Amino acid sequence: MRSAAHLKGHPIHPMLVAFPIAFLTGAFGFDLAYWLTGQGAFWATGYYLALLGVLTALVAAVPGLLDYLRVVPPRSSARNRATLHLALNVGVIALFGAALLVRGELLPRLSTVLLLEGLGTALLAVSGWLGGELAFKHQVGVENRYARAGRWRELTLERSVGGPTVVAAEGELEVGQMKLLRFRDRRLVLARTEDGFACFEDRCTHKGGSLAGGTLACGTVQCPWHGSQFDVRTGVVRAGPATEPVATFPVDVVAGEVQLRG
Ligand code: FES
Known part of the structure; x- marks a missing residue:
């Protein structure tokens, strides 16, 4: 069992993606300009922009992959979008990488380079739109704040849900605060309400x-x-659009420790 650091998201990810987007679309633009004008400087600029674009895309992929594995909720609509986003980004890197290889040949074929980069730019546009949806609609990388929410807390347990497990110290959460519990096979939330602890x-x-990224008030999580x-104690729906209750789990406070009964 170990405490995890703050992992609600990596704000660095949306900051880094601006670089490959700018470099790669710029590379396509300069290569198009070369095709239209025949100016060698445009071709050279396109090469360096494509190279920078691929390199910065690989760098941005690191926090992106961490967000995909640790932040995007499993079994959710966001997960499907994130999977497509990831696949499209791999495609973008492959297409621009292939264009770099083609233009490095002794007799580079301009039409092939433009075709690969054009396809890559189209994929990049779709992937960028999906990335925007993940950030703004699904709030991946956003820390939701509300009155007395406290700092983000989470705990990773290298085991499955089941059996008594200490998941927090009694004083760790104040009323209205939550903590994400990551088990090998599930993600649960420990919440403290006016009536004590609840787990769902x-x-x-x-x-x-x-x-866990929502809002808790008066025993209700939104x-x-x-x-x-x-309702965090019974799991019943207090307001839709959801119609099914969430599963809840019994918790006890024993000698100052909050225990999940399993
Ligand atoms: S996912 Fe739609 S209300 Fe929760």
């Missing part, structure tokens, strides 16, 4: 939003994606 599945039954509300 970190998966909104509407489209899989992470409830999903950050479309606003469904659940």
Whole structure:
């Protein structure tokens, strides 16, 4: 068992993606300009921009992959989008990488370079739109704040849900605060309400939003994606669009420790 650092998201990811987007679209633009004008300087500029674009895309892929593995809720609509986003980005890097190889040949074929880069730019546009959806609609990398939310807390346990497990110290959470519990096979949320501790599945039954990233008030948690509300003790739906309750789990406080009964 170990405590995890803050992993709600990597704000560096959306900052870094601006570089490959600018460099790669710029490379296509300069190569098009070379095709139109025959100016060698445009061709050379296109080469360096493409090279920088591929390199910075590889750098931006590192926090992106971490977000995909650790932040995007599993079994959610965001996961499907993120998977497509990842696949498209791999395609973009492959297409611009192939264009770099072609232009490095003794007799580079301009039409092939433009075709590869044009396809890469089209994929980049779709992938960029999906990335925007993930950030603004699914709030990946966004820390949702509300009154007395406290700092983001999470705990990773290298085991499955089941059996008594210490998941927090009694004083760790104040009323209205939550903590994400990552098990090998599930994600649960520990919440402290006016009536004590409660534990429930970190998966909104509407489209899989992470409830740990939502808002907790008066024993009700609100999903950050479309606003469904659940009673954290019983799991019943207090407000839609969700119609199914979330699973809940019994917790006890024993000698100052919060224990999940399993
Ligand atoms: S995913 Fe839609 S309300 Fe939670």
